[in-house]
Amino acid sequence: MEAIGAGIAAIGNTPLVRLRKVVPGGAAEVWVKLEGGNPTGSYKDRMAISVLNAALERGDVSPGDTVVEFTGGSTGTALAFVSGVLGLKFTAVFSDAFSKSKQQAMEAFGAEVLVEKSVDGAITHELAERMRLRAHALADQPGHYYADQFGSPDVRTGYQTMGREIAEALDGDIDVVCAGVGTGGALMGSLDGMREMGVAPHVVALEPSQSPLLTTGRSGGHKVEGIAVFPDPPFLDRSQVSEVRMVNQERAFEMCRKLAREEGVFGGGSTGLNVCAAIELAIELGPGKRVVTFNCDSGAKYLGGPIYSPSQHG
Numbered sequence: 001m002e003a004i005g006a007g008i009a010a011i012g013n014t015p016l017v018r019l020r021k022v023v024p025g026g027a028a029e030v031w032v033k034l035e036g037g038n039p040t041g042s043y044k045d046r047m048a049i050s051v052l053n054a055a056l057e058r059g060d061v062s063p064g065d066t067v068v069e070f071t072g073g074s075t076g077t078a079l080a081f082v083s084g085v086l087g088l089k090f091t092a093v094f095s096d097a098f099s100k101s102k103q104q105a106m107e108a109f110g111a112e113v114l115v116e117k118s119v120d121g122a123i124t125h126e127l128a129e130r131m132r133l134r135a136h137a138l139a140d141q142p143g144h145y146y147a148d149q150f151g152s153p154d155v156r157t158g159y160q161t162m163g164r165e166i167a168e169a170l171d172g173d174i175d176v177v178c179a180g181v182g183t184g185g186a187l188m189g190s191l192d193g194m195r196e197m198g199v200a201p202h203v204v205a206l207e208p209s210q211s212p213l214l215t216t217g218r219s220g221g222h223k224v225e226g227i228a229v230f231p232d233p234p235f236l237d238r239s240q241v242s243e244v245r246m247v248n249q250e251r252a253f254e255m256c257r258k259l260a261r262e263e264g265v266f267g268g269g270s271t272g273l274n275v276c277a278a279i280e281l282a283i284e285l286g287p288g289k290r291v292v293t294f295n296c297d298s299g300a301k302y303l304g305g306p307i308y309s310p311s312q313h314g
């Protein structure tokens with residue numbers, strides 16, 4: 001058997017924990033899947049192995065080829081890690097709007113990183129479009145493969161394991177799942193995994209109120225990395241979503257700090273946003289119910305940014 005890099009075995013099977021200190025009495029239970037425990041510190045490892053294994057199996061890509069993606073860094077780090085292990089090269093189209101540490105992480109896993117300039121560090125639809133076009137132009141070259149995090153059906157499939165793990169851990173007793181949406185892959189894919197096991201929770205999609213694309217169609221500059229970039233997230237099936245909720249990003253960042261200090265749960269902005277909404281929902285639902293959400297990635301990726309060094313960022 002050909003040797004596969006050891007880190008692949010460490011993807012998934014992350015802990016699911018119940019938050020106690022940040023959830024007020026009289027509320028429903030709030031459970032968080034600690035995806036920061038994946039090898040690159042993000043649930044994106046699940047989609048990277050799914051997308052690249054499927055592409056290799058189909059013969060769409062061969063060892064020695066270069067995988068290309070435009071990325072805010074989490075997907076890029078996961079693709080860099082899995083590409084390296086599978087004998088592929090990886091080029092990321094990135095931007096200075098995202099954490100410098102994410103660029104360093106991609107490079108640590110052997111990626112080439114191309115940086116598009118942002119306007120004042122804001123994540124906008126215009127910036128994402130520029131990044132997308134650059135990645136497409138690169139991927140058109142021979143020996144290059146576009147991973148297509150916004151289109152490949154293998155993205156959504158990759159998160160089914162996460163849903164199955166959650167359903168198993170809670171014996172299928174789940175009332176609501178809520179999560180911020182980038183591609184929608186994590187939310188819908190995990191829902192698929194739960195459904196496979198006969199579990200059908202309500203689904204609440206989340207976005208920062210600074211960029212209420214899903215609720216109003218209007219985009220604004222915001223700083224919650226990984227979510228709220230596209231008006232029509234490719235994997236978000238609105239017919240399966242009960243509600244879309246906005247959360248203020250400043251409340252989300254405050255929640256990140258509280259989670260780290262009081263619960264020992266260390267996450268990025270999307271985790272803070274997820275937990276803010278999960279607590280809101282838990283208060284509305286009351287005792288005897290369960291809300292599940294995701295710690296999408298580790299807070300270690302955001303040290304030095306506005307979440308954990310707020311005084312330096314106004």
Ligand SMILES: Cc1ncc(COP(=O)(O)O)c(C=O)c1O
Pocket residue numbers: 072074075180181182183184185186187225226227268270271296297
């Ligand atoms: C930190 C972080 N949180 C949340 C998301 C959203 O996940 P999805 O694209 O599966 O909706 C992403 C996606 O890039 C991310 O990087």
